[in-house]
Amino acid sequence: MIHFSQVSKRYTNSREALTTVSFDLEKGEMAFLTGHSGAGKSTLLKLIALIERPTTGEIVFDGINISRLKNSKIPLLRRKIGLIFQDPNLLNDKTVLENVALPLVIAGYRYQEIGKRVRAALDKVGLLSREKSRPNTLSAGEKQRVGIARALVSKPPLILADEPTGNLDPDLAADIMILFEQFNQAGVTILIASHDLRLINQLHHRRLTLKDGQLISDEEGYIV
Amino acid sequence: MTQVNYSIQVPRSIQKITEHLRAILNSLGQLSRSPWASLLTFAVIGIALALPLSLFVVLKNIQVVSSSFQASGQINLYLQNNISDEQLHNTLVVLNMDEGVAKSQYISPQQGLQDFEQNSGLNGSALNLQSNPLPGVIVVTPESSLNTLQIEQLLSRLSKLPSITTAQLDLKWLQRLNAILAIGHRTALLLMIIFAIAVLLIIANTIHLTTQNHHDEILVIKLIGGTNNFIRRPFLYSGIIYGLVGAIFAWLLVDIMVGFLQNPITHLASLYGATYVMQGLGLSTTLYLIGGGILLGLIASWLAVSRYIYEIEPK
Ligand SMILES: Nc1ncnc2c1ncn2[C@@H]1O[C@H](COP(=O)(O)OP(=O)(O)OP(=O)(O)O)[C@@H](O)[C@H]1O
Ligand SMILES: [Mg+2]
Numbered sequence: 039m040i041h042f043s044q045v046s047k048r049y050t051n052s053r054e055a056l057t058t059v060s061f062d063l064e065k066g067e068m069a070f071l072t073g074h075s076g077a078g079k080s081t082l083l084k085l086i087a088l089i090e091r092p093t094t095g096e097i098v099f100d101g102i103n104i105s106r107l108k109n110s111k112i113p114l115l116r117r118k119i120g121l122i123f124q125d126p127n128l129l130n131d132k133t134v135l136e137n138v139a140l141p142l143v144i145a146g147y148r149y150q151e152i153g154k155r156v157r158a159a160l161d162k163v164g165l166l167s168r169e170k171s172r173p174n175t176l177s178a179g180e181k182q183r184v185g186i187a188r189a190l191v192s193k194p195p196l197i198l199a200d201e202p203t204g205n206l207d208p209d210l211a212a213d214i215m216i217l218f219e220q221f222n223q224a225g226v227t228i229l230i231a232s233h234d235l236r237l238i239n240q241l242h243h244r245r246l247t248l249k250d251g252q253l254i255s256d257e258e259g260y261i262v
Numbered sequence: 263m264t265q266v267n268y269s270i271q272v273p274r275s276i277q278k279i280t281e282h283l284r285a286i287l288n289s290l291g292q293l294s295r296s297p298w299a300s301l302l303t304f305a306v307i308g309i310a311l312a313l314p315l316s317l318f319v320v321l322k323n324i325q326v327v328s329s330s331f332q333a334s335g336q337i338n339l340y341l342q343n344n345i346s347d348e349q350l351h352n353t354l355v356v357l358n359m360d361e362g363v364a365k366s367q368y369i370s371p372q373q374g375l376q377d378f379e380q381n382s383g384l385n386g387s388a389l390n391l392q393s394n395p396l397p398g399v400i401v402v403t404p405e406s407s408l409n410t411l412q413i414e415q416l417l418s419r420l421s422k423l424p425s426i427t428t429a430q431l432d433l434k435w436l437q438r439l440n441a442i443l444a445i446g447h448r449t450a451l452l453l454m455i456i457f458a459i460a461v462l463l464i465i466a467n468t469i470h471l472t473t474q475n476h477h478d479e480i481l482v483i484k485l486i487g488g489t490n491n492f493i494r495r496p497f498l499y500s501g502i503i504y505g506l507v508g509a510i511f512a513w514l515l516v517d518i519m520v521g522f523l524q525n526p527i528t529h530l531a532s533l534y535g536a537t538y539v540m541q542g543l544g545l546s547t548t549l550y551l552i553g554g555g556i557l558l559g560l561i562a563s564w565l566a567v568s569r570y571i572y573e574i575e576p577k
Binding site for chain 1: 478492
């Protein structure tokens with residue numbers, strides 16, 4: 039699904055954030071991306087969603103070489119990716135329901151279909167009762183879950199999550215991980231950047247570790 | 263599961279229409295969220311468009327009035343001395359065949375002297391004239407449909423007729439007026455361009471501020487796969503609405519101005535024994551105004567949003 043070959047990223051006026059990173063993530067795989075703060079985890083995810091472009095190297099996503107993808111083609115690429123950030127970027131002048139509906143509105147879904155899907159997604163993250171609330175009336179954890187619902191609602195083949203459990207208490211974090219695992223079992227490829235080693239250690243998925251922009255280890259997942 | 267199921271998506275054409283409706287509603291929402299600011303912007307655009315237009319309307323009225331004066335322009339043809347009646351007759355016949363001539367009147371030297379004495383209150387003896395110094399004159403009234411250029415041409419044709427010494431056109435003042443009007447029109451055009459640019463900048467700046475207020479929304483929409491067109495559309499409609507409503511404001515202002523001037527103008531015309539109804543913008547100018555407003559709004563918002571979208575593309 040994702041193929042990195044010798045990918046480097048240097049931000050302007052900055053040292054290299056990623057140095058010759060190579061790995062493959064198969065369709066249907068679930069993996070964690072770990073490393074110290076500043077190791078390059080967010081950068082790696084941003085390269086996949088083309089929020090940033092690689093300086094050198096090649097990234098293939100779903101059979102398409104995206105390193106040189108034209109800007110006009112980026113929206114279609116992003117519709118295949120459910121993006122989850124530590125800061126969920128919700129729009130406070132819209133209700134929770136409208137926030138979650140946004141990806142479907144953009145893709146041009148039918149009105150009735152949008153309502154159905156949004157409620158299903160909100161139900162999965164346990165926030166169906168808050169559909170009419172404004173995001174600024176929610177707790178940090180609830181906001182994070184709305185962000186997750188928005189990423190899941192269009193059922194994208196790939197989910198990229200950057201510190202998705204950063205704002206959640208351990209129980210809620212575990213719930214969200216279970217949710218990801220359910221999606222993974224349904225065939226969705228998932229890559230989660232996190233430095234929550236306690237949580238990662240509880241789960242036995244593949245683990246990619248970055249250190250100062252270099253991929254220093256790639257441990258296979260296993261079934262307990 | 264992982265594939266987008268197109269059967270639950272709306273047909274392309276309906277989808278396009280709903281997207282546009284959504285964008286229009288979205289931009290109306292944007293505008294109504296700060297009604298006073300929007301109203302102020304409409305007013306500023308309206309005033310900026312109305313200024314050059316009102317000059318244009320004034321010029322148009324001066325021109326219409328002055329063209330009604332054109333009919334009163336007369337050509338005086340001065341005859342050679344001592345021409346025979348036959349020569350005079352021939353000249354009159356040839357002259358009356360010219361299609362630019364509405365009517366002609368011969369004033370003999372004697373008649374001319376009488377007229378002069380009557381008008382001045384002096385008589386020949388008082389002037390102590392031995393002989394009548396006045397030449398014969400043919401007073402030609404040109405067809406009222408002729409414009410100044412055509413009258414000039416008629417003048418040069420008539421001056422070449424036999425037995426005519428000089429042809430004099432009593433229209434110098436009209437030519438001067440037309441020259442001034444031409445300068446006025448240039449000025450109006452120039453002002454229109456300047457104010458159109460001003461309106462362009464006003465709308466572009468307003469839209470730019472709006473995009474900044476919607477910075478987060480634009481970023482989020484981009485992150486979840488919204489196309490640039492999707493992002494642009496509500497702003498383009500906002501620009502169109504600014505231009506359209508601004509143009510309607512301008513139209514109202516000019517209309518009010520015309521109504522305001524109508525009474526004094528009618529009074530002035532009545533002093534000259536004429537009736538005159540002031541001309542407004544007219545249908546075609548109004549349509550140009552509305553179309554121009556919409557176009558300005560579209561161009562301005564396109565520039566503002568495109569610049570903004572370019573700034574947030576990945577580098
Ligand atoms: N937009 C940017 N411009 C310049 N340098 C950047 C930018 N974004 C990240 N960096 C630098 O790139 C390096 C990697 O950053 P990145 O955000 O990928 O780290 P991270 O592993 O996600 O860290 P954290 O766990 O703190 O989120 C850091 O040194 C950071 O300073
Ligand atoms: Mg990070």
